Amino acid sequence: MRVIFANQRLRDTCASDKAMVREYGAARARKIQVRLQHLQVVETLAELRQLPGRPHELTGDLKGSIAVCLDGPYRLVMRPLDAEDSVVVPPIDWGSVKAVVIDGVYDYH
Template identity: 35%
Template sequence: MEILYKDKKIRELCEKQAAAEKKLGAACARKLKLRLLALQAATRVSELVAGNPHPLKGDRHGQFALDLAGGWRLVFAPANEPCPTRPDGGVDWSEVTIVSIEYIGDYHD
């Protein structure tokens, strides 16, 4: 899949191991690297298996999360234009091939 980033700060966390370890800790930075490799290797979101992949609800409706470590999550949104949708209007994750990483953290806080 193609991976985009919401902003420069998130891109740096994802691309620079030292920055990720400083902010997230070694274990979480390692998981982040694994999840990014899985995203790159997958053709579409529905192929993801590691990290408890799941669509989000509420104020994060339309986004998808992968677990990292210690309650932290990697959250992304579809970046296909137009966004693939199901007949009910929800995101058709089986057709999403471009994602934008929106958030890395614990959204439950």
């Protein structure tokens, strides 16, 4: 799967182990690295459902986004993209999504 970051700062942070630990702490940084590795090895979002992290669609203001669990109330949030790199409008066909935009790490409490 192709992974794009929503902004330069997030991309730079996720590219550096030291920056990730500084920003998120050691335990959460490890979980983020694992979830990003999962995204890179799967071909579609449907395959992501077979891996740990409980990927799920969000509702409310973030409808159309997908989250995977990190630790505690923290989630890695992403938006699925279609073949033309446009954000997919719900309902999401998990089997056809081959690219995502990572929006960030959010606390849902």
